[in-house]
Amino acid sequence: MLDWLLRSSFNPLTTVAVWSIAAVLVATIVLFAYTLGLRVATITSRRRRTNLVLRWRDVFASAVMSARNAGKVALPPLRKAHRTDVLEEWNRIRDSVQGEAADNLIVLGERMGLVDVARRRLARRALKSQVLAVQTLGHLRDRDRYDAIAALLPHPNLALSITAAVALVDIDADRAVGVLVPMIEERRDWPRNRVSMFLRMAGSERISEPMYRAIRAADDETRVYLLQFARLIEPEVLDALLNELIRTTNDAGVLSAALKMVSGLSTVPRIAALTRHSTWFVRMHAAQVLGQLGQREHLSLLEAMLDDPEWWVRYRAAQAITALPFMGPNNLRRMYERQTDRYAADMLRQACAEVGLA
């Protein structure tokens, strides 16, 4: 029947085209079948997972309630095919609890044999499996695997390396901080909210000193990066660090990052000088800080910033002025009336309107 298609009188190009059609047809059918198969598999596994999770959720909930339950609650059989789903659910719940409830879940996890399951998965090459294993071992606080997990920190896969970082803090926060803080500047690909998450988990009392040392020792560019996480350190250490940075550096990036966090009065003389800094965003942050400090003697500095060439400096200065506790509507009106610069007057008017005083 296909003789006419494959007849020898076709030129080679047409013959190639015929075979290409066959290849395209096969590829299309394979993709179509694969997609449908995927759909069926998704529906089936979703249904199975829902039933499974419902069954196990009761067990987890019971364990979370008390240590006694965690040690005694009857465990449904954990089949090999269901392990991933159950592990994921256990991790999800473990993520949401702390303190005694977390300890209870760990007891339950040990009874379920999750330590062995996770350790075996850690040895596998499949990335997804490894990530889940690292997360589980972290949640189970498996000290025996601390080194194996620490070895994954430099892994090029972002998910695996950041999960390893979080797991290390879970297992031994004291030891982990010493390894992780120096790595923050190396692994700039780590999502910043994840970094702040594990720093928060480790606790400000543990991270303050290492972060302080790391920021002091770093170059300006790295300091700017690390300062994003400085809010997580203890207030007195932070104050000392900011004072030192504001006093000693002239780098606009570092100054700007430090000014964003200033809350005390000890840096005031230097901040007043920074209202005339050559970089606009340093002036902008200086205006914000002066606004937060709310001191009467800074009013003239802020007023002078209303005609700054940069819109943002004018805006922040105007906002700072309207927020000063001693600046009532009358004072603001008088200040508005004495502005000779149109930009300064416009900005003050806008800031007043924002707080409903226009």
Added chain:
Amino acid sequence: MTLEFFVSSGQWVFFVYFVGINLGYLAQNVIASYGIRKYLQTADQFEAEAVFSSLDIPVSVIVPAYNESTSIITSVRAMLQLEYPDYELIVVNDGSSDDTLEKLVREFGMRPFPEAYRDRVESKPVRGIYRSTRHANLRVIDKENGGSKADAINAGVNACRFPLVCVVDADSILQPDSLRRVVRPFLEDPTTVAVGGTVRIANGCTVRQGFLEKVGLPGNFLALVQVVEYLRAFLFGRMGWSPINALLIISGAFGVFHKETLIEVGGYNPAAVGEDMELILRLHRVMKEKRRPYRITFVPDPVCWTDAPENLADLKGQRVRWQHGLGQALMLNRGLIGNPRGGTVSWLAIPFYMIFELFGPIIEVAGYFFILLCGYMGWLAWPEALIFLALAIGLGVLLSTSAIMLEELSFHMYPRTRDLLLMYSIAIVENFGFRQLTALWRLQGLIRWLSGKEHKWQTITRSASVVDQA
């Protein structure tokens, strides 16, 4: 002799074009499959992280609106419910002749606001700025009509306060988590200057209180074909170019830009018909001229739902405009063509776009006429012609099948199996008539660009989708 030469040369031109375009698409498909797999590996991990961080970058969302009275309230309501810690919403009323502004004022309690507005990029004069009394992060810029979406966006850029600018069409609906996802590349790579997200067709979906309540396929044939078309365009068209930093377009319906870079390159070009593509080409050109490292990225899962034309006249207008815009954008940034420092943009993406996207319609339409002529003259070897026709259709279906598979493998937006089967049937049916028609419209667009005709804002007839069902 001349006739024989004409027929023989014609055959070879069409053949080489055919092989080139399909190889190009297949290569994009392979890169996209790899890119999506890689993206999902990490996206999975951060999926559960719904907690917001103070480290997210604040975003100014700009919504240009011209006579959008039917959909603007729904869109703004949806955008006020975005899951993002710090953003402002700026609606730019571009001198609408309908009651867009009045509706906004009424619905959101807008009051005139004395803002110190700055002209940093070119735009028509602003008539007034309003601020919502109900939503502190909502402002409306009322300006004189500038005759282009670009002009309206520029006014929004002048008014925005945050480091990132997200531009969203007024007839579009963002998924609540889309802003958080689309901003991710800026957090991961500080050289990122622009990021685009996936745009999907809203026709057939149900919208309530500004939320996309149910995803479904439209009943209208033209909109249905566009669903499959958009899957191809975004899942492997964009995703195929992004990993090699050669993305030439970020849809005007949904894109995020680093504000200072956007201002540095002069903002949107009000004279450009395809202002979205022109901007991306200009960003490439300027960054390369300044020898600055940069990334222009596509992220496949932040989804923006938009209204697709449901009648031939609107669809034709859209396709003619797109083609006109493509030609103009390439011409305005011709410095990129063959630029020794242009990298993948100058040596891969631009040649591909010029040959297959810009001038492709000439070859395609000429091909149809060539076949008709040969058939009429009795020169056509029917078995061979049918074989090549079957191959062309087969490859088209394969590419659509692959896009549908990528969708199933990754984002799984259409939950009903019936929808999946319907999309497959459309992947076959669209080859008979629809593709030929779009080739003709694209050719018209090309002619319009070559003849230097001007283009104005076009108002399309809305489907009921984006209009709130509540």
